[in-house]
Amino acid sequence: MNAENSMISGFYEGILITLKMFMTSTAFPVVVLFVILWIILQWKMPVIKGNYGEWVVKTKLRKLGDAYTVFHDVYIPNGERGLTQVDHIVTSVYGVFVIETKHYSGWIFGNEFKPYWTQVIYKRKTKMYNPIRQNYGHVQALLTYIGREEMQDVCSIIAFSSNSTFKFNKGFTSAHVIQFPDLLTTISQYKEQHISEDTVKGINEKLAELLALYKNDRKLFKAEHMQSIRKAKDAKQTARSHTSRAKKMSKTDASLLYTACPKCNGQLTLKTGRYGKFYGCSNYPDCRNTESVNLDQHRRSV
Template identity: 30%
Template sequence: MLQIYLLCAILVTIFWAGLGIIILSASLIYRTTHYFHVTHQPYLRMLRSKGLLGEYLTYKNLRNVDGNARFLFNLYLPKENDETTEIDVLMIHDSGIYVFESKNYSGWIFGSENQKVWTQSLPQGRKSVKNHFLNPIMQNKLHIKYLKQYLSDFPNVVYHSFMLFSDRCALKKITITDGQTQIMNRRYVLEKVKGRARQVGFVLSAEEIKAIYDLLYPYSQAPETLKEEHIKNIKAKIEPQKPDTELKINGNPEIQQAKSETGAASVTQEDVKVCPKCGKPMLLRTSRRGQHAGEKFWGCSGYPYCRYIEKGEGQTKK
């Protein structure tokens, strides 16, 4: 019995020693990367942070891209209203400036180009949990707007907008009308960037790349107080803009079609909300038959493709 105990203790010791060596080796390799030299983020903190890990994995996917490329991370560019806009990953390349908005999310992602708030749906038993985040397309447009202001001395710059999601998530019914905007899972980014670079060709010289890098680098060294204030402002923008406040009544063809189907004379803002499952408008309807006849409920206008419904008081029906 004592021998078995000693053997188990030896195996456990070997396991933890081996794990420690692996972590130490990975940490030493990590400290040689350009990501660490710019962000100064410790290895274990990077692994524990979903956002930082997504940025690092984006960098790992792109660091061997062909041509002359330099990277910056977490740039906090000032805006007119004393707030900031944060660029997750920026690559200055021969073919222009690539702006990457990184969303290291799992689950199902719903959203449209014109919605201010998108939805992440995570399975939880037979139900799902809905989380909301700002539209990454709009975020990147804002990033590029301020980049153009700070880089006005470089009129030849071509800007490329990329929205990257984790390989663990599924992008559901996301429409983009702008042919230049790219939204994808992270594993496709290197191939897409190479294709864009071949299409555009050389627009920046090595001297211009260095000059832009030196100009923007200070914005990647923001103090923690500024970062905390930025996160606070982002949360304040998300909370009051849950999807049910994002629909416009007038001119929305889906709402008008749903109105005609229900025979309603008019539809007000109180009669409309957004389906958390597919992002389409939901209308407040009245059950006409069955044991629930006369009761109010929210029904998705995407029926029969989307069958999501809620009771009038907001509780999901079984």
């Protein structure tokens, strides 16, 4: 037993001696610095990937030519005392293009009308909010800001990284879902003039004003944007709470609950817009919440 204890003691003493030698060597500070940098890199990797994706898209959009005006990273009032951030807006007489970029890799599964999509990398699955819905909110905020209820020539584009692989079962009718290399081709396919030059000029002036404000008070705009995101999350939690309570109610009471707006308790009514039918709140424009027509199916299944 003593021999065994001596062996164990000698083993740990050897480790301590090795550590002391390593810590006093010239290589120790270099290794520590490398580890710290690696930790920071892993922590900031999502931001780095996102910034790289934005840079790739900006580089491509510069090649559009003088007929187009491009705006990047635009914060637009969303009508709910907050801001929504739009990655890129391209204006021209051929149309206005609102672009949401996703620098995601792996397999992308999604449906036009479902609230969430899925990213799969090997066996790891990650949910993301439906980018078509997300960009629809951006389009609506833009229309409100430029003073138009509807505009037939606003095009929604969702651009994913080339490292992604689409696994969609159906196509999309309300937005272009593409990869970065297809961005210029998608925009350039619109060749007929549908918007007057004066209208485009007015839109550009309004967006330039926003960018000027953002440049002067960048921190304030970002803080307001984050506050908007927090409010949206709180609203979703409230809606989920309503759904949970409805499951415990009778079918009649539950169906009545699902006709109420989860944000302001107004009445949801069937409306028709550019992208088809949807449920809109009766308190519009104070409340801009919308629900998919699939809500009917949800009611019948309750």
